[in-house]
Amino acid sequence: MRELVIVEEEAVLVREICHLYRVELWGTTKIAKHMNNHSTTKEGGKWDNKAVKNVLFNPTNAGFNHFKAEEWPEEQRIMVAGSHQGIITEEELFEIFSIRDRRKEGHMSRRSFEYPYAGLIKCGICGATYAGNASVHGTKKYLSYRCLSQYAKGTCDAPSISERILNQLVLKHIQLVEDGYQEPKHKPRRKVSLDKELAISQKRRHNWMMALGDGKLSGDDYATLIDGEDSRIAKIKKEAEPEPEQTIPIDEIRKAFVNLKSNWSILNASTQKQIIQSLFKKITIKKSDDWHIVDMLTV
Numbered sequence: 001m002r003e004l005v006i007v008e009e010e011a012v013l014v015r016e017i018c019h020l021y022r023v024e025l026w027g028t029t030k031i032a033k034h035m036n037n038h039s040t041t042k043e044g045g046k047w048d049n050k051a052v053k054n055v056l057f058n059p060t061n062a063g064f065n066h067f068k069a070e071e072w073p074e075e076q077r078i079m080v081a082g083s084h085q086g087i088i089t090e091e092e093l094f095e096i097f098s099i100r101d102r103r104k105e106g107h108m109s110r111r112s113f114e115y116p117y118a119g120l121i122k123c124g125i126c127g128a129t130y131a132g133n134a135s136v137h138g139t140k141k142y143l144s145y146r147c148l149s150q151y152a153k154g155t156c157d158a159p160s161i162s163e164r165i166l167n168q169l170v171l172k173h174i175q176l177v178e179d180g181y182q183e184p185k186h187k188p189r190r191k192v193s194l195d196k197e198l199a200i201s202q203k204r205r206h207n208w209m210m211a212l213g214d215g216k217l218s219g220d221d222y223a224t225l226i227d228g229e230d231s232r233i234a235k236i237k238k239e240a241e242p243e244p245e246q247t248i249p250i251d252e253i254r255k256a257f258v259n260l261k262s263n264w265s266i267l268n269a270s271t272q273k274q275i276i277q278s279l280f281k282k283i284t285i286k287k288s289d290d291w292h293i294v295d296m297l298t299v
């Protein structure tokens, strides 16, 4: 059996993350941002929400061996005291879990906000999605959107944008664009010979299987290679498919929006969302002096 030994540099990071979460009550986003200032993950990558959570909610850190089948709910995770030494105490681990559960409830109520532009807004600097964020002041709520790489990883410095400004921006853009803008865009397509790639892939798989048979490749390594190859081929297949032509019914959108302009604020958020989501597929925004729209793709 593989022995678990504490690597001190890693342990220091684990303790720091657990401390920030459990004692300072920081969120995983803030922790990731902070950790990126002076460290990388065990694999050498950037810290993000997921990486921080992997550290926080890992019972191994408190000396447990644990197992959970993928389809089981978290409560069914089997935990047994392991023979290895823990980096944090059992009490600390359970405190971390209970903080998580309390926050989950809080999150649910925050999630109940509808974000009309959910998933549509892309950052003109880094390409990441702008995610919705709500703040409540008294009886009023304010919706805004912020670049995911900016707030989750700190790798981008794009500012956030309020929904009010975003609405104005989109409206202005639609009114400004010439009809010439709606010419279908033909993207230059990468020439991919699917047949050729499939033949190469077959050969690779065959070689790996032989290596596996000869004991030159471990079962794990073989599985990793096959997984990688599967996703590579899936990507190539996707690229080989012709892309649907884009036509932008700008006139209709303009009309819809102008009509909406005066009524917008009295619509409830889920109606706003329905409308926005039915009009647009992607809107890339960027702030130089002022906000502007880099690219707009309609449905």
Ligand SMILES: [Zn+2]
Pocket (backbone or CB within 6 Å): 123, 124, 125, 126, 127, 128, 147, 148, 149, 150, 156, 157, 158
């Ligand atoms: Zn960004």
